[in-house]
Amino acid sequence: MNYWNEKMETMPLNEIKALQLKLLRKLVSEMYISSKFYHGKMKEAGVKPDDIQTMKDVSKLPMMKKTDLRDNYPDKLFIRPQSEILRYHVSSGTTGKPTIVGYTRNDIENWSESLARAFVSSGLSNKDVMQISNGYGLFTGGLGKHYGAEKIGATVLPTGTGNTARQIELMRDLPVTAIACTPSYMFHIADECERMGVSIRNDTKLRVGILGAEPWSESMRKKLQERTGILAQNCYGTSELSGPMFTECTEQKGIHVWGDLCLMEILDKNGDPCADGERGEMVITMLQKEAFPLIRYRIGDISSLEWEKCECGRTHPRLQRLSGRTDDMLIIRGINVFPSQIEDVIGEMDFLTPFYHITVSSVNYMDNMLVEVEITDDALTDDMIKMEKMKREFDRRLKDVLNIKAEIKLALPGSMPRVEGKAKHVTDTRSYE
């Protein structure tokens, strides 16, 4: 099987662009009528649906930001009633409030369709068994890939996260050929396999990894492929888009972004379109989303697009490796973390001062986040039981809010650096090269 949807995947570029314009105009008209939020934005920008006549006119449309999602918590940006919504997913927001996304039946269908095309382009079919080691539940990774894999008729092994030894046993005992997880978890699996005396090459049938939810590099891919013998495929998506949506094909020359589902702009610092292959801010319009449409959403990632037809025959543009963020969002073990969330939790603890520092590092390819925060002079005590209790209280609350475990260090009063102006709260020592 070469393609899942050959007609769409190999559609000539001019036809893709014409389809995008048609879908965009329909979307904008619907948003103008149905979305109080976007109607207001369009009025403010002085733009009407009829102003969108060519693809160039997209620049007239107002942008949406992560803060718009926060300000419209929980579901004020949805334009379909609850009765049409099949599912919610939840991801972390910039502050205390998470980001909630919703899906109609068509939304789930398009999400699965997008991944079905992606999986087939990665060489998978109904002859494969896919172990899904992404989180199930509120996180989009598990269920999204589950539906995509079932759509192509692959057999799903829904392991979810955790219990690595058991995951490896199942991978060895069942004919698992593909795994979906974060790249760092794949490294962890490789380490554990070595420890357990399991050779991925000889003792398993694993040959493809669908790896995403966190930034990684070409050199990490090379190492992983050499070490395990699998085809390590890069995957992109976020909950706002639906979830994981797009992957590379077996050529591994960038992630195919299906133009009928997603209009991706790459903009320079002035907001002007970048040339093909030039890096800039990614701005995303989801052309067919129904429950929670996105128009010109500033997702915060930086990368470039290649429009040249791929050697695999697919005509849709290819997203290159991400090379940074426009905001201070961190991705720790696949989970989005905003320093502001940590700051909020610190503010809740009356025994902590606002002086803190976050150090992110990679230990054996696994992300580690160290949060150092100064304790107040009043709370400081030589009673270690009380100190441990305070540390645990902070630790627990932080884990509840972030959904990941951080390493915590209480620092002495006055010991954290004081800086004038905006403090640099994060040191990220991870290397993606």
Added chain:
Amino acid sequence: MSSEYLIKQLSVFINNEPGRLAQIAAALKECNVNMKAFNIAESSGFGVFRAIVDDPDKACAELSKKGIVVKETNVIAIPMVNRPGGLLDVAKIIGDAKINVEYGYAYMNNDEASFFFRVDDAPAVIERLLAAGIKVLKEKDI
């Protein structure tokens, strides 16, 4: 009054970095404060240097002036005899009185020795020790 039996201990909080101990020792030398006993322990992320000194208030003020984080903590001191079984005598008393020791350390000088320890509710513990006829040291006895 049990409060006269409370012994002021310096609790100096230090980051786990080479040279920090020397910094404290230098500060104590400078203000001419002598130590009777001390102990160093590690806490979550930083160390605690605990010391019984001859002038805790002065030491505390001097260390604070140098930007060193220091607190005064109340501990209890019980005399011990410096011979095999000396600790056992004291430990039995503490154990029989159902007292839970948070931390403790000792001081020795020829035949004499003292056991310094911290408990959760020091005044109540002192009352119990005194009621049981146990000798508890005052600051001037040390």
